[in-house]
Amino acid sequence: MLQIPALLVLLLVASFVAVLLHLWMGRGVRDLLLFWLASLAGSVGGQLLGQELGLIPWTVGQAHVVEAGLGSILVVLLAAWLRPQSKPPGAQKP
Secondary structure (H helix, E strand, O other): OOOHHHHHHHHHHHHHHHHHHHHHHOOOHHHHHHHHHHHHHHHHHHHHHHHHHOOOOOOEOOEOHHHHHHHHHHHHHHHHHHOOOOOOOOOOOO
16 A cells, blocks of 8 residues: 555656646647546556566655656557547538
8 A cells, every 4th residue: 555655756747747748739628637637547557567567676665656657658648549639610520
């Protein structure tokens, strides 16, 4: 079980990744929320994978920051790729 400081570090990593990728690829607040939720899921997945495999020995306390960051980036990129593309205003339906 992770302690509160490790959870806060994971939350900060997820939020940082979500904001950076939103500034790069996002369009609105809805995208930011999608990226943040996806980033949280990826961060938790990366943390769990890091705990189980222990491939990268660098941690911040109990938080596997490298694995959490990589998981976060991968899941946000997947969510951005799978999100429905909105059409610009005035575009006609085919």
